[in-house]
Amino acid sequence: MIRFDSIALIQGSFHLSNICFEVPKGAYAVLMGPTGCGKTTVLELLCGLRAPMLGSIHINDTDVTNLAPGARGVGYVPQDGALFPRLTVGEQVGFSLRVRRLPESEVISRVAELGEMLGIGHLLGRRSSGLSGGERQRVALGRALAFRPSVLCLDEPLSALDEDLHGEMCSLLETVHSETGVTALHVTHSGSDAERLATHQLRFVSGSVHEISSEAAEE
Amino acid sequence: MNQPSDIRDRGFLLFLTLFAGLYVALIVGMLLADATYTTPGDLLAALESEEIRYAAKLSLTSSTITALLSVWFAIPIGYLLSRTNFPGKALVDGILDIPIVLPPMVIGLSLLILFQTSFGQAIEGLVPVTYRIPSVILAQFAVACAFAVRTMRVTFDQLPERPEQVALTLGATRAQAFWRVTLPQAGGGALSAGLLAWARALGEFGPILVFSGATRMKTEVLPSTVFLELSTGNLEAAVAVSLLMVLAAITVLVTARALGVRRGW
Numbered sequence: 001m002i003r004f005d006s007i008a009l010i011q012g013s014f015h016l017s018n019i020c021f022e023v024p025k026g027a028y029a030v031l032m033g034p035t036g037c038g039k040t041t042v043l044e045l046l047c048g049l050r051a052p053m054l055g056s057i058h059i060n061d062t063d064v065t066n067l068a069p070g071a072r073g074v075g076y077v078p079q080d081g082a083l084f085p086r087l088t089v090g091e092q093v094g095f096s097l098r099v100r101r102l103p104e105s106e107v108i109s110r111v112a113e114l115g116e117m118l119g120i121g122h123l124l125g126r127r128s129s130g131l132s133g134g135e136r137q138r139v140a141l142g143r144a145l146a147f148r149p150s151v152l153c154l155d156e157p158l159s160a161l162d163e164d165l166h167g168e169m170c171s172l173l174e175t176v177h178s179e180t181g182v183t184a185l186h187v188t189h190s191g192s193d194a195e196r197l198a199t200h201q202l203r204f205v206s207g208s209v210h211e212i213s214s215e216a217a218e219e
Numbered sequence: 220m221n222q223p224s225d226i227r228d229r230g231f232l233l234f235l236t237l238f239a240g241l242y243v244a245l246i247v248g249m250l251l252a253d254a255t256y257t258t259p260g261d262l263l264a265a266l267e268s269e270e271i272r273y274a275a276k277l278s279l280t281s282s283t284i285t286a287l288l289s290v291w292f293a294i295p296i297g298y299l300l301s302r303t304n305f306p307g308k309a310l311v312d313g314i315l316d317i318p319i320v321l322p323p324m325v326i327g328l329s330l331l332i333l334f335q336t337s338f339g340q341a342i343e344g345l346v347p348v349t350y351r352i353p354s355v356i357l358a359q360f361a362v363a364c365a366f367a368v369r370t371m372r373v374t375f376d377q378l379p380e381r382p383e384q385v386a387l388t389l390g391a392t393r394a395q396a397f398w399r400v401t402l403p404q405a406g407g408g409a410l411s412a413g414l415l416a417w418a419r420a421l422g423e424f425g426p427i428l429v430f431s432g433a434t435r436m437k438t439e440v441l442p443s444t445v446f447l448e449l450s451t452g453n454l455e456a457a458v459a460v461s462l463l464m465v466l467a468a469i470t471v472l473v474t475a476r477a478l479g480v481r482r483g484w
Contacts, residue, residue, distance in 0.1 A: 049384050071390075095386065147389065
């Protein structure tokens with residue numbers, strides 16, 4: 001579960017005020033809104049990369065507002081993947097497990113498991129420099145999922161993909177969501193992506209986040 | 220139809236080439252003048268001189284130590300300036316530029332006076348510095364490190380912050396994110412910073428003359444040799460030593476660049 005309570009943030013000329021919304025546990029929420037409205041900022045607030053001036057953020061009933069990014073259990077897939085250029089794909093996917101000092105056998109087994117699930121098993125020994133857009137997104141997804149986060153943040157993961165890859169990646173996101181049960185918050189411009197993937201649709205309207213539909217409400 | 224535009228473009232390129240050509244010609248001209256003024260015999264004579272061999276050894280060793288020290292300091296300083304905001308940052312930033320703008324002699328004089336204070340004397344009590352080899356390294360470091368810091372600051376400014384932020388969300392501490400994600404990407408910048416510091420240190424003369432002196436077989440570095448040979452009217456030896464410095468610098472720069480290219484920096 002993700003809950004934003006009256007979040008306010010001012011950063012230079014940009015500001016957000018009274019951001020309130022809730023995403024139930026295990027839901028796939030899609031947040032839409034025009035460019036520059038603060039969608040990415042909402043993800044950064046949830047990941048702990050920005051601190052709100054006011055309000056609180058809860059994940060599964062724990063107040064994480066003042067927790068460090070690494071203590072929140074949030075997997076983050078930024079817009080361009082933001083892969084680590086000097087590490088191999090396998091090292092990136094295992095990164096979160098190695099900083100947690102898990103036994104190497106567990107790291108290797110989890111990396112192989114994710115490699116198979118995301119179709120990047122054949123890339124594990126390669127560096128990120130020659131990867132295609134779709135491969136980069138899969139690696140970023142694997143990296144974010146490795147430590148079994150309770151929440152997954154996706155910042156426009158489909159925007160730079162061509163039509164075929166777009167459909168493939170959508171299917172992959174559906175599979176990942178159903179297999180892991182992770183609570184997802186996915187930022188996008190695309191109404192069709194939202195229709196396909198979302199169990200809950202959120203939209204920025206005049207600086208506030210509104211829930212515009214949920215599967216539960218539709219049912 | 221496009222002809223006038225083509226002519227204008229060619230004119231512009233010619234304008235750029237003219238300035239580039241003039242400056243390159245000046246540099247090549249200086250090197251050729253040195254090379255044609257001296258003879259292989261002069262170069263061999265310079266290499267056979269025990270004093271000059273000592274100066275070359277001290278120059279190369281001290282410049283290498285200075286370059287390593289400069290990069291060691293420049294990486295944390297550059298990262299701090301690039302990634303953090305703190306009260307007085309603009310002041311610190313300005314202070315770090317002082318060695319770049321100060322006349323070299325003034326830096327030497329300032330070091331000499333610093334080591335006459337009670338603080339400096341306390342250090343002298345532990346490790347003798349002034350007019351000894353450590354003073355050569357310190358004089359080189361005082362200037363060269365400022366250039367390395369500028370290079371590392373620009374390097375970190377140009378690296379996107381997002382991968383580092385992702386590392387934090389994955390459970391890394393700031394130190395782990397720095398060591399495992401950011402620093403490996405800064406390899407090329409660190410190499411450039413090191414080369415710049417090394418080249419500055421090799422050519423440093425003013426601060427060393429004031430702070431270390433130019434005592435033969437003790438604190439004499441190659442630029443001091445050029446000065447000493449010139450002051451005794453031995454122009455051939457001065458030019459031969461200059462050419463040795465050029466050759467040493469080219470060898471190190473080309474080797475380091477090749478190493479950088481091989482590592483993908």
